[in-house]
Amino acid sequence: MRADLTDVTLIVDRSGSMQSIRKDAEGGINSFVESQKAVPGELLVTLVQFDNEYEVVCQAIPVANVPYYRLQPRGATALLDAVGRCIDETGVRLAAMPESERPGLVTLVIVTDGRENSSRRYTSHRVAEMIEHQQSVYQWKFVFLSSDLNAVADAEELSIPEGAMAHFNADAVGQAWHVLGDKVVAARKARALHRDVEIQFSDDERQQMQ
Structure with missing residues (x-):
């Protein structure tokens, strides 16, 4: 396992309701990618966007090669299907790597503006089991950001740590990505020094998202 290698997956809601914050959300995602480029160590980025369909924009590529992201809202919000499928695909990908080459830090970030409303393959119970397993066995980190307070409450049922969940105001989505x-x-710097990593938002950081 390589302490200097981080694997980050962004699971981005592109459902129709994102239209009202499209520009700021798009800018925030691209700014997030830029913010990681100067950090020592290697970072592999996967970007998945979902509505009632699931699309991989890029998968496990060096952060320097991540294409500029353009958000085009449409469709409904199959959140559970997106998260469940992404966990499965990430697990298969990492399992295929030699142990010595696997990332020392694996983080999945879920960003949405609304609640689950159209998943068909995965249930909340199943996704919660998957998240709990990856956290306890493989020390994956999960982060959940939403502009919908009800969606944040729903995330508690998915076994995502309370400290890693945060609500942001719709007009502060860019700032939410900055804080993230x-x-x-x-987290990347701490892991590179072989320190334990916990991603938790402070009260001040939560305030910045309002």
């Missing part, structure tokens, strides 16, 4: 970028930078 700082947290990931800190």
Whole structure:
């Protein structure tokens, strides 16, 4: 396992309701990617966008090669299907790597503006089991950001740590991505020094998202 290698997956809601914050959300995602480029160590980025369909924009590529992201809202919110499928695909990908080459830090970030409303393959119970397993056995980190307080409450049922969940105001989505970028930078640096990593938002950081 390589302490200097981080694997980050962004699971981004592109459902139709994202239209009202499209520009700021798009800018925030691209700024997040830029914020990671100057950090020592290697970072592999996967970007998945979902509505009632699931699309991989890029998968496990060096952060320097991540394409500029353009958000085009449409469709409904199959959140559980997106998260469940992404966990499965990430697990298969990492399992295929030699143990000595696997990332020392694996983080999945879920960003949405609404609640689950159209998943068909995965249930909340199943996704919660998957998240709990990856956290306890493989020390994966999960982060959940949403502009919908009800969605944040729903995330508690998915076994995501309370400290890693945060609500942001719709007009502060760009700032939410900025705060997230700082947290990931800190986590990468800590892991490179072989320190334990916990991604938790402070009260001040939560306030910045309002």
